[in-house]
Amino acid sequence: MPNAVSSPPKTVKSHRATGRVTLSDVAQAAGVSPSTVSRALRGERAVDPALIERVQAVSSRLGYVPDPAARALASQRSNHVAILIPLLSNALFVDLLDAAQKTLRAAGFQTLMGVTHYDASEEEQLLREQLLHRPAGLLVTGLDHNPVTRKLMDSSQVPCVHLMDLPTSNSNSNSTNDAAPYCVGFRQTEAGAALTRHLLASGRQRIAFAAAQLDPRVMQRLYGWRSALQEAGVYEPTLEFLNPAPSSLALGGVMFEQIMQQRPAVDAIFFCNDDLAQGALMAALRLGISVPSQVAIAGFNDLTGSDQMLPALTTVRTPRARIGEAAAQMLLTLMRGEAPELPQLDLGFEIIQRQSS
Amino acid sequence: MPNAVSSPPKTVKSHRATGRVTLSDVAQAAGVSPSTVSRALRGERAVDPALIERVQAVSSRLGYVPDPAARALASQRSNHVAILIPLLSNALFVDLLDAAQKTLRAAGFQTLMGVTHYDASEEEQLLREQLLHRPAGLLVTGLDHNPVTRKLMDSSQVPCVHLMDLPTSNSNSNSTNDAAPYCVGFRQTEAGAALTRHLLASGRQRIAFAAAQLDPRVMQRLYGWRSALQEAGVYEPTLEFLNPAPSSLALGGVMFEQIMQQRPAVDAIFFCNDDLAQGALMAALRLGISVPSQVAIAGFNDLTGSDQMLPALTTVRTPRARIGEAAAQMLLTLMRGEAPELPQLDLGFEIIQRQSS
DNA sequence: AAACTTTGGGATAGCGCTATCCTATCGGCA
DNA sequence: TGCCGATAGGATAGCGCTATCCCAAAGTTT
Numbered sequence: 123m124p125n126a127v128s129s130p131p132k133t134v135k136s137h138r139a140t141g142r143v144t145l146s147d148v149a150q151a152a153g154v155s156p157s158t159v160s161r162a163l164r165g166e167r168a169v170d171p172a173l174i175e176r177v178q179a180v181s182s183r184l185g186y187v188p189d190p191a192a193r194a195l196a197s198q199r200s201n202h203v204a205i206l207i208p209l210l211s212n213a214l215f216v217d218l219l220d221a222a223q224k225t226l227r228a229a230g231f232q233t234l235m236g237v238t239h240y241d242a243s244e245e246e247q248l249l250r251e252q253l254l255h256r257p258a259g260l261l262v263t264g265l266d267h268n269p270v271t272r273k274l275m276d277s278s279q280v281p282c283v284h285l286m287d288l289p290t291s292n293s294n295s296n297s298t299n300d301a302a303p304y305c306v307g308f309r310q311t312e313a314g315a316a317l318t319r320h321l322l323a324s325g326r327q328r329i330a331f332a333a334a335q336l337d338p339r340v341m342q343r344l345y346g347w348r349s350a351l352q353e354a355g356v357y358e359p360t361l362e363f364l365n366p367a368p369s370s371l372a373l374g375g376v377m378f379e380q381i382m383q384q385r386p387a388v389d390a391i392f393f394c395n396d397d398l399a400q401g402a403l404m405a406a407l408r409l410g411i412s413v414p415s416q417v418a419i420a421g422f423n424d425l426t427g428s429d430q431m432l433p434a435l436t437t438v439r440t441p442r443a444r445i446g447e448a449a450a451q452m453l454l455t456l457m458r459g460e461a462p463e464l465p466q467l468d469l470g471f472e473i474i475q476r477q478s479s
Numbered sequence: 480m481p482n483a484v485s486s487p488p489k490t491v492k493s494h495r496a497t498g499r500v501t502l503s504d505v506a507q508a509a510g511v512s513p514s515t516v517s518r519a520l521r522g523e524r525a526v527d528p529a530l531i532e533r534v535q536a537v538s539s540r541l542g543y544v545p546d547p548a549a550r551a552l553a554s555q556r557s558n559h560v561a562i563l564i565p566l567l568s569n570a571l572f573v574d575l576l577d578a579a580q581k582t583l584r585a586a587g588f589q590t591l592m593g594v595t596h597y598d599a600s601e602e603e604q605l606l607r608e609q610l611l612h613r614p615a616g617l618l619v620t621g622l623d624h625n626p627v628t629r630k631l632m633d634s635s636q637v638p639c640v641h642l643m644d645l646p647t648s649n650s651n652s653n654s655t656n657d658a659a660p661y662c663v664g665f666r667q668t669e670a671g672a673a674l675t676r677h678l679l680a681s682g683r684q685r686i687a688f689a690a691a692q693l694d695p696r697v698m699q700r701l702y703g704w705r706s707a708l709q710e711a712g713v714y715e716p717t718l719e720f721l722n723p724a725p726s727s728l729a730l731g732g733v734m735f736e737q738i739m740q741q742r743p744a745v746d747a748i749f750f751c752n753d754d755l756a757q758g759a760l761m762a763a764l765r766l767g768i769s770v771p772s773q774v775a776i777a778g779f780n781d782l783t784g785s786d787q788m789l790p791a792l793t794t795v796r797t798p799r800a801r802i803g804e805a806a807a808q809m810l811l812t813l814m815r816g817e818a819p820e821l822p823q824l825d826l827g828f829e830i831i832q833r834q835s836s
Numbered sequence: 837a838a839a840c841t842t843t844g845g846g847a848t849a850g851c852g853c854t855a856t857c858c859t860a861t862c863g864g865c866a
Numbered sequence: 867t868g869c870c871g872a873t874a875g876g877a878t879a880g881c882g883c884t885a886t887c888c889c890a891a892a893g894t895t896t
Contacts, residue, residue, distance in 0.1 A: 144882055155846045160884065168844060190612055191557065192882035194548035195851045210577040211783075213570075220567040223594070232612070234589055237580065255547055255589070371787040400784065407764070407789045427757065427784070430728040432764045501852055512876045517854065525874060549852030552881045840895070847888080852881105859876075866869085 143186045152180040163188070190232075194256060203453065204252035205261040206236045206245060207285075208337065212369070212397075213425050214442055215263065218285060221446030222261055229454050231258060240337055242268040253278050259453040261285060265303060266338045281456035283449045286310075286442075287339060288466050304456065306449040306467040310339045313438050313471040314346025317392060317420055320436075320473050322354050326390035326418055330361040332377050332402075333394035334369040340394045343422060347392055361388065369394075374401025375408075378419075382411060389417055390479065396421035396428045396437055403431045403478065418479040433477030441469045500543045509537040520545070547589075551613060560810065561609035562618040563593045563602060564642075565694065569726070569754075570782050571799055572620065575642060578803030579618055586811050588615060597694055599625040610635050616810040618642060622660060623695045638813035640806045643667075643799075644696060645823050661813065663806040663824040667696045670795050670828040671703025674749060674777055677793075677830050679711050683747035683775055687718040689734050689759075690751035691726040697751045700779060704749055718745065726751075731758025732765075735776075739768060746774055747836065753778035753785045753794055760788045760835065775836040790834030798826045 145163075149156040154177065162169045162177040194200040203226050207215040223233040234257065236248035245262075249271055252260075260275065260282040267275070275282050284305035321329050331347045333340050344362065351357035363381055367373055374397060381388060393399035399421030406413045413419050413433055421428060424439035448469060452462045502520075506513040511534065519526045519534040551557040560583050564572040580590040591614065593605035602619075606628055609617070617632065617639040624632070632639050641662035678686050688704045690697050701719065708714035720738055724730055731754060738745060750756035756778030763770045770776050770790055778785060781796035805826060809819045 142882080145884095146882080156883080157846060157848090157885090158844085161845090164884090166884095168842095170844065173844090187611055189552070189882050191548050191551035192851090193884075195546070195552050195853085196882075196884040198851075198884090200548065210573050210580075216567050216573055220594070223592070232591055235580070235592060237577070254544055371784045375787060397784075401787055404787045404789055427728045427754075430732060430758055430761045432761055499852080502854095503852080513853080514855090514877075515875060518875090521854090523854090527874070530875090546852050549881090550854075552883085553852075553854040555854090555881075838896090840893100842893070843891085845888105845890085847886100849884105849886085851884085854879105854881085856879085857877085860874090862871105862873080864870090864872100866867105 142189065143184050145186070145188070148177065148181045148184055148186045151184060152177050198256055199258055200256050201231050202234050202252075202255050202257045203231045203259040203261060203450075204234045204236060204249075204255070204257045206238055206248060206252075207263050208238050208240045209368075210237055214423055214440075217442045218263075218446040221443040222285075222450040223446075225447045225450035226454070229450075231454075238263075240335070242271065246271045246274070249274050253280065256280075259283075259457045261449055261453060263287075264338055265289060265305065281453060283453045283456070285445060285449050287342075288468055302465050304452060304462065304465050306445050306452060306469065308440060308445075308469050308471050310342035311346040311349075313422070313440070314343030314392075315350040316346070316471070316473055317422070317438050318347045318350035319354075320475065321390045321392065321418060321420060321479060322350065322356075324418065324479055326479075327356050328358065328361065328385075328388050329356075329390040329392060330363060330381055330385065330388045331392050331394070332363040332365075332374075332381060332398060334365045334367050334373055334377070334398060335395070336364055336366050343392075343394050361385065369397050371397050371401035371404065374398030375405035376401075378402035378405045379409065382409070382417070390414075391417060391419050393419065393421050396423045396425040396435065399435055399437065399478075400425075400427060400431055403433070403435060407432065414477065414479050420479050424474055429476065431478070436476045436479035437474050439472040439474050441471070444469055499546065500541045502543070502545070505534065505538045505541055505543045508541060509534050555613055556615055557613050558588050559591050559609075559612050559614045560588045560616040560618060560807075561591045561593060561606075561612070561614045563595055563605060563609075564620050565595050565597045566725075567594055571780055571797075574799045575620075575803040578800040579642075579807040580803075582804045582807035583811070586807075588811075595620075597692070599628065603628045603631070606631050610637065613637075616640075616814050618806055618810060620644075621695055622646060622662065638810060640810045640813070642802060642806050644699075645825055659822050661809060661819065661822050663802050663809060663826065665797060665802075665826050665828045667699035668703040668706075670779070670797070671700030671749075672707040673703070673828070673830055674779070674795050675704045675707035676711075677832065678747045678749065678775060678777060678836060679707065679713075681775065681836055683836075684713050685715065685718065685742075685745050686713075686747040686749060687720060687738055687742065687745045688749050688751070689720040689722075689731075689738060689755060691722045691724050691730055691734070691755060692752070693721055693723050700749075700751050718742065726754050728754050728758035728761065731755030732762035733758075735759035735762045736766065739766070739774070747771075748774060748776050750776065750778050753780045753782040753792065756792055756794065756835075757782075757784060757788055760790070760792060764789065771834065771836050777836050781831055786833065788835070793833045793836035794831050796829040796831050798828070801826055 145159050146156050149159045159177050161167050162174045190201055209215055226233050238245040257280055260280050263285045265284050265287045284303050286307040288305055288307050288309055331344055399419055402419050421435050421437040424437045428435040428437050448467055455462045502516050503513050506516045516534050518524050519531045547558055562579055566572055583590050595602040614637055617637050620642045622641050622644045641660050643664040645662055645664050688701055756776055759776050778792050778794040781794045785792040785794050805824055812819045
């Protein structure tokens, strides 16, 4: 029977060895081909509405659930979205992650989180690993990445949205920037300037800027502070206190004490982050330095607890949850192959004046 | 040499259409079969050491990286580990996640996070979704799950480690508990009792217990508080203040104010969580209630900032990062098919006495 | 009416691996 | 010598799906 080989028996098994209900099971039960089931279930191409309904009915009757691995292998695309954030120890990024994750999950995507620790090469490494999984989309923090990372993102063809930051509008639009990146955030520089102007408006003149964890966004706030002071003609370079160490309440206390010792005439301090500012407020209480009468204190981000401080902390409320959600939405749009309304989404910020200024 | 028909031409392509370097490419370049490459690279079965070395050399020369999707499909097992935590808004769980994630990544596993919001049915739903991905392992918070969830975990055959909690040793070991679950944590009840005893030892008699977000672990701390007070003969049921709302600094302030109003004779308050306690300390400052002379305040977990409060907060330091790491390690052991040294790992806790008591 | 496009469905070849079965070789032992 | 188990490698059938090609039928155009 040599020629019998050409017609394989194709035994009809109701279930595979693995016990999983497969697409073919559904196809067979519905009396259509696997292709049709696949198309009906994914809404691909044109399928007769009645057929779609039948397939869906059979599918849910059998309890069919598509296998993500098989799908990823066949389509070269997973249902994962990778999100790269610098730290998990900063509530800012956790809020971002939480919001993005929630939005993506609702749309059927799995979120794979990567923590870069503000390390460009770690970011590159994480990106490499993630790209192996052929993610359907990419969410990355900030616009500053090393060239290799940028090249990886570009050449991977994976839709990508940047978080928290917007390209500087006054950028020297040189030809190196191939395309404007998709991003959702707000203008850090403007926020820094706005808070500084607020302090100026309340009569402060000698306003220090205290920062830790000098990431690009912190530096932009610094530039905003500078320009606002320059506008007002009271810029004083020696009032910049920059510390590369990670941000923390304790460090805020230490920096506050140092500043007050070195520059007792300072009448306001703009901390680049609420945790530093909260630490400063506690230190002020300990040291008996009265806030705001002797020195005003302001923070950034409006983290939890800032409204509970004594005095309550003046700060900039940043829409991080909304950023996470909007970025996820934009990514979903891109992953559908559509173009978002705006490639750059500015969600703004809000000055929250409380008792510390 | 059978009929020529039965031997398909098998065109030799150096690279597939996708451009990816595959295992077969490596096999061909190394002059061995795909099976051998697969085995050599995974350390499966016995392979000649010289061959392993050659395969590895070729593999890295070609820049081969295994495709996780193909691997998952063929082996019915992904390199994902799912971790279920209640919230991302509690630093406790974020620390857990961070540590676990770091450990798992170092071992080549991807962490898939799921946020249950303390909702049993959401947990069940998340678990369902995660199991579709055939995770290699499972990390879940707590030991309390609804029956369906527990059944899903059992029947999935996926190795699972529970976080933060240990089975009560005094449990009525009835036959319903098929097997002792793997878990890494500490004795919440004992920690609650220990902190209470610490307050008693410092001369307090009327010690209130204030809690929010009444999850099982919070309730265990309550039981610990109760038993310590009963031991001392000063248990007073009306000093339990339980609020199901989510925990926050603001709520801590509100609860503190209420307690001091309703029960002015209270001389210590044990808050189930540091954020509540921190809020209470701030409220005390606002209200001019002196801590600890009028009332001692203690928290739980030793979250960031607790040492910066005024007065610094007495609390229980819980080894959450170590729990995350140890749990991940235990899971890695289980995933290798080995048995962990101990199925239950008690990492203990530490009373941190500061100025608030 | 003939030559087309469109529409809705089926057949099937992979996607890149692992698991299973098979084969060849080599000692050890009766 | 011959048998047997152990060892180390090869061959190959899937895993469950999607993408691609193909085809019949119906609608459009000249």
